Amino acid sequence: MLAFTQTEKNQSPALQTxxxxxxxxxxxIIQIKAAALNHRDVFIxxxxxxxxxxxxxxxxxxxxxVEGREVILNPGLFWGENxxxxxxxxxxxxxxxxxxxxxxxxxxxxxVHDKPTHLSWIEAAALPLAGVTAYRALFTRAGLKTGERxxxxxxxxxxxxxxxQFATAIGAEVWASSGSDEKIAKAIKLGAAGGVNxxxxxxxxxxxxxxxxxxxxxxxxxxxxxxxxxxxxxGGRIASYGGTLGVVPNFSPQILFWKQLQxxxxxxxxxxxxxxxxxLVNQHQIRPVVxxxxxxxxxxxxxxxxxxxxxxxxxxxxxx
Numbered sequence: 001m002l003a004f005t006q007t008e009k010n011q012s013p014a015l016q017t018x019x020x021x022x023x024x025x026x027x028x029i030i031q032i033k034a035a036a037l038n039h040r041d042v043f044i045x046x047x048x049x050x051x052x053x054x055x056x057x058x059x060x061x062x063x064x065x066v067e068g069r070e071v072i073l074n075p076g077l078f079w080g081e082n083x084x085x086x087x088x089x090x091x092x093x094x095x096x097x098x099x100x101x102x103x104x105x106x107x108x109x110x111x112v113h114d115k116p117t118h119l120s121w122i123e124a125a126a127l128p129l130a131g132v133t134a135y136r137a138l139f140t141r142a143g144l145k146t147g148e149r150x151x152x153x154x155x156x157x158x159x160x161x162x163x164x165q166f167a168t169a170i171g172a173e174v175w176a177s178s179g180s181d182e183k184i185a186k187a188i189k190l191g192a193a194g195g196v197n198x199x200x201x202x203x204x205x206x207x208x209x210x211x212x213x214x215x216x217x218x219x220x221x222x223x224x225x226x227x228x229x230x231x232x233x234x235g236g237r238i239a240s241y242g243g244t245l246g247v248v249p250n251f252s253p254q255i256l257f258w259k260q261l262q263x264x265x266x267x268x269x270x271x272x273x274x275x276x277x278x279x280l281v282n283q284h285q286i287r288p289v290v291x292x293x294x295x296x297x298x299x300x301x302x303x304x305x306x307x308x309x310x311x312x313x314x315x316x317x318x319x320x
Contacts (some may be wrong), residue, residue: 003102004299004317007055009047015297018057021106028066028109030073034125035100035296036061037306037315038158039047039244044095045303052095054253058299059100059317060093063115063124070115072124072278073100073107076132076268083140083270092129092268098126101299103319110271113278118285126288126314127281129268130158136269137217137239137276138163148169148214151231153224155195156183156312159241161289163217164190166277169284175209183312190289198224204231212236220245229255237262289313 001020006013016133021029041058043049060075073093073309080087093107093159115124138144144167152163167174176187176195184195196206204227212233218225222245228238229252237311238261256263269277280286291313294302302315 001027001103002296003057003098004059004296005055005057005101007044009052009054012059013045013300014266015299018102020104024108025104026108027106028108028112029104029106030062030064030066030071030112031104032062032064032100032102032319034063034121034319035059035317036126036129036158037302038129038315039306040092040129041101042303042306049095056095057098057102058094059062059102059105060128061119061125061128061314062105063119063202066112069293070117071112072115073128074111074132074274075100075129076109076270076274077108079270083272086267086270090268095146101296101317103296106197113275116229116278116282118282119191119287122290122293122318123288125316126158126290127162128274130314131162131281131288132274132277133241133266134159134162134166134217135280136273137241137264137266138166138215139276140269140273141159141264141266142215142217142237142239144170144172144215147173149173149212149233150173150215150217151177151209151213151228153177153198153216153218153228154220154244155187155192156180157219158288158314160217161187161190161313164192165286165289166280168192169280169286172215175213177203186312203227217241219243220250222246223249226250226252229259229261232259232261234259235261237264237268240263241266276298291315293318
């Protein structure tokens, strides 16, 4: 079978012919119809990910066929018994287990779900990892409720866009931040009430952001994270699912404790989170935002687009 893989740390990823996957106990083989990229794939390709084990077949997201059944894959494997946090056996499809940038992959049957019928193959492939991450951050961790006001940072990325779609679906008022006015305008078309460009001086003082937010969803960290404490209402909840901008300087514990804020870490999601996310998508007929689609043979171009950071929505691969 054809697969996009990397065999050594300093080697460039490439399309190669590999043996078809073999089945372990309780596993099924999925014929991949479409897959989608995540920043995780790029980080692994550059050796910037913990405990990388080569060779790697990239890819965590996919939709495909199991004996004629149209399915979508849950990429979060072996969460563990405690719903509050993942256990020591937790892993993400695509490393160390061979991933979805291939014509076939194998997976325990419990992580294979019916594909939402209103979604195309590409749309379904775009959903799993970013969708479950957004769902857990919004609802399981931050407990977002109808009518609350939520700020989502870094709009344009997959998780942020799903958070926008999920929050608006339940009747929350959503605001977005971005370094691009164009992305903010697109977010408003998707249902956001407004947005702010964080490249503007003192952007967090923009009067439009008053009276603050019940929930903040952030995947960046870095210097701007401290401003999110100022933007949260008293009793607000800040869910952090990523740290692309690194450590947080100038953090003020005074704001944290006087406003009785909660800072909530969130990574991926449990099997229950994934099932509930799918139910929400089906109930509200939510369609993922797709930025671009590449053929598997052009996966290197898809990686380049991800690295450029200009996408609005998910970057996907089509198997042909």
